[in-house]
Amino acid sequence: MAPMSSREVRDAVHGLIELTDHEWRVVDSPAFQRLRGVQQLPMTHLVYPGARHSRFEHCIGACHLAGRMADRLGLEPREVQRVRAAALVHDVGHGPFSQVGEFIFEELTGQTHVHEKISAAIVRFHTPAGSILDADAEWIAELLTGTGHGAQRSVARDIVSGSADIDKMDYLLRDSYFCGVDYGRFDVDKLIEAARIVHTSEGDHLAYDLDGIFAVESLLLARYHMHRQVYGHRTRVGIDKMLIRAVVSGVHEGLLPRRVFAPENLDAAFVEEYIGWDDHRTLATLAAAPDSRAGDLVRALLKRRLMKSVVKLEVDDDVAAQAIRKPAETLKKEQAAAEHLVAEAAGVDPMWVAMHWDSPQASAKEVSIVDGRTGSIGNFTELSGLFALGGPRPKPSVSVYALPPRGSDAFSVDTLAAIRQAALEALR
Secondary structure, rough: OOOEEEEEEEEEOOOOEEEHHHHHHHHHHHHHHHHHHOOOOOOOOOOOOOOOOEHHHHHHHHHHHHHHHHHHHOHHHHHHHHHHHHHHHHHHHOOOOOOHHHHHHHHHEEEEEEEEEEHHHHHHOOOOHEEEEEEEHHHHHHHHHOOOHHHOHHHHHHHHOOOHHHHHHHHHEEEEEEEOOOOOOOOOHHHHHHEEEEEEEEEEEEEEHHHHHHHHHHHHHHHHHHHHHHHHHHHHHHHHHHHHHHHHHHHHOOOHHHHHHHHOOOOHHHHHHHHOOOOHHHHHHHHOOOOOOOHHHHHHHHHHOOEEEEEEOOOOOOHHHHHHHOOOOHHHHHHHHHHHHHHHHHHHHHHHHEEEOOOOOOOOOOOOEOOOOOOOOOHHHHHOOHHHHHOOOOOOOOEEEEEEEEEEEEEHHHHHHHHHHHHHHHHH
């Protein structure tokens, strides 16, 4: 529960949420208000019409759950304030198209976890947010990036960015609600009630009571099912591929600023330019560009001419493992070569072909379980009857996404056979 000096926000998922005046000022800052224009699941409304929610309400929901968790654990008021603030701004650095934007950053910079670094830069350099957070700004920045004190496992880190954290709790419930599906629902009340602090030689961290292990399982299963049914929905994956390719092409064609979409220096000047970009501005900029590959991709998206999954190939676990171990640059070159080979078989420009690896797992690393009767601490994956067996894990697969030539709704049977053969050759 937030301290007395507070305002209320009515949320579709959690009901009335209290924000302190301090938190409200963060919400009112330009960097946070920008999140209204960054969809949680970009363009997923083309598949699930209700999925138009944004990072704005997700961050507020995460703050609310962090407060509930901190109160349940009996943290000191100062620590509660810092944990809530960290949860509130944990996604403020997401670029246009949210998680899809993370793949764009990786494609253009070769770096991962870029949005966390940008969130930290905003906390440090965006004057309205930084001055409000004041003495907590650096503590929050380190927690979000896993540097300094944030490099060590702690109760605060487990709450904000652990394997069973408040980020997952909120986005699963929120995405499930707005997509109109039940896959992401789990017993959030029992999960929070089961939260405990355990003291180890490596310091204090978050654990869950053994009696609440089924609530932990329900959270991780909800995440797995949402990945299978929503995040990995074949139409949505096709949309993601087109968005990534459009923005990357837009940067290479000089339509979008490289400083924003492929940042090198996360300084104050970058932050002020970065917070001026959201989904709408990015799409509008590209859609208005004539005679450009990026513009063609966005115009196709807006007209719902989407890349579709035309071939799906199951691969052996060892093949998938070998691919994962390869350097990112090697994988990138091999994928581009495979897409050119498939495009030739399909009779289309390689721009309209994309390969997608799918090997989802219900991760449970660093989830501790404590037996309230004996005080013994164990690992969730050893104590869970389901996850001790490795958890749900479908066969890894590679899908070919492609857009048929203009005027055609689908590829012919012969062309599909040629695409399949080309994909098989590319995987050898």
